[in-house]
Amino acid sequence: MNTVKILLVEDHMVVRNGIKLLLESEGEFTVIGEASDGVEALSMLANGLAPDIVLTDISMENMDGMELLKVVVQKYPLVKVVILSMLNQIHYVVEGFDHGLAGYLLKNVGYHELLFGLKHVADGGRYISEEVSMALLEQVSSGQVYTAVEKGMTVDLDINDRELEVLALIADGFTNVEIADRIFLSKRTVEGYRQSLIDKTKVKNTAELVKYAFQHGLLK
Template sequence: MIKIILVEDHVVVRNGIKLLLDSSGEFEIINEAKDGLELLTILSDSTKPDIVISDINMPKMDGIQLTKELGEKYPNIHVILLSMLNTADQVIDAFSKGAKGYLVKNVGYQELIFAIKHIAKGGKYVSEELSLLMMNHLATCTNTGNNKKIDHLGLDLTERELEVLQLISDGYTNMEISDNLFLSKRTVEGHRQNLINKLKVRNSAELIKFAAQHNLIQ
């Protein structure tokens, strides 16, 4: 069982997340806190979780500051941040402070479960919904720097994989890509994983970054 502590100042939201995670049977919610300061107090004298799922906007200590504190004091705890309002800068700031995951609050059940399990194994994850946001930011950064045109680097990408890569960079979810290309969702997931393996990146955010930097997408 993956041990989790929820940090959220809105009780209704916290209870909703808890209900979802309890229903999976794969996680144990070992404690809850209403803000970062309360969590630090809890951690000082109780069982440590594998993962902390925290809102970003909270009183006293927000999620970004909490992530930084946890990285310094409890580096083995993985932090997943939840937010309603997102900017590319906020996502980048979250990961620079040590976050392992960044999800929008309307994230689907299956994606939430996948993200937690993936992060518990040592990975990183950004909501699919944020892919377009990050792609636009990275494309802007690339265009203002040295943007050399290079080939496909001998990566042996198929035409279908390039189509999937373009749609991922455009912010489409696996299901939307499935509908666009008339493929099963499982096949799309396979293409996404093949791209991650071939480009030697860890998640969708890094996949888009690599693709933008090496002109694999428009």
Template sequence: MINIILTEDHPIVRNGIKLLLESQQNFCVIGEASNGKETLRLFRNNVIPDVLITDISMDDMDGLQLTEEIRSNYPQVKIMILSMIGQREFISNCFAKGANAYLLKKSSYEEMLFAINHVAKGGRYLCDELSMDLIENMNNIGLDLAGKTRLIDEIELSDRELEVLGLISEGLTNIEIANKLFLSKRTVEGHRQNLINKTKVKNSAALIKYAVKNGLI
């Protein structure tokens, strides 16, 4: 039997999830709450679940604060975030704070049930939709890196030229670049001119524009 506390500030949503969970023979909802403070009160009264399912956006104490509290004081409890928010940075922060799973509220009931069982056994879970977004983003990063590598090979940029290009993009003068790289001013001027010639642009401003457009910096 998997004991569950359900924290959700919308009663209709909470009741719907509760009915779904209680339709499963191996799930038991042992507590409900509308915010983090109410949830902690249940814990302090020794109502401690195997899995806590919590929303994020709630009054008094939100799901992220609740996650930190539970992870610090009840490390054995598995925490599943159920939210409308799909931004990668936010999701990463939830896992960093101690969440074991993250599902969008539009996830299917079947996926939610699978995730609860998986998390209760010690696993971690990210819903299908967010997993696919992550994979597509990684693929795009891979394509960008491959394109950058091809361009560097095609126009034959050296590692030193790329280093100088990066410093030019930061607004450093030839003298400043020379001092930073322990080179002579004339050598830096030569690298700058080589960059302009290889990229076939007219000046340093156009060089930076070209570098940004093609992902070189």
């Protein structure tokens, strides 16, 4: 039986190793390459690596997952791209599928859903994890409309993917120490991101930051 060949792109080695072990515990998948960012992944593809699926995070240095997606879709149309991220903001999902994304999964997804989603993509389908699908359904049922203005706000504020990741965890009520543990950063670095977000949004404190983020479409 042919296995599904995966190029795994993730900047945290511990997380990458965990995902690799999880995938290879299932006989249908083989991780044929590992990269820490989009630049390294593209170099491997240029050197002849031929995965069926590129499984990538969004927030990475040098080249993030969204930029990697755009290049892979153009240069390697037979390779499918699936995002596996902690970020469940709807604008990432919309942008990704606008550019040819094959799947969007959250890192808190269950073992069986992860495998099912990847198998579905390998068979030619597209997949969105259940939690993201429900968020989209809630937006539709409540009459909310995703707009290009919302999509562009992060660019106007010059908020990067890592800051958005920290912002989402702040909104979920995690402390600096807890955020640092979850995304493998130092407490001081997380504190720096929090202050940077406050400065960029011109709010006074964390409570106002979270309120601002929801009001202006940074978080859903």
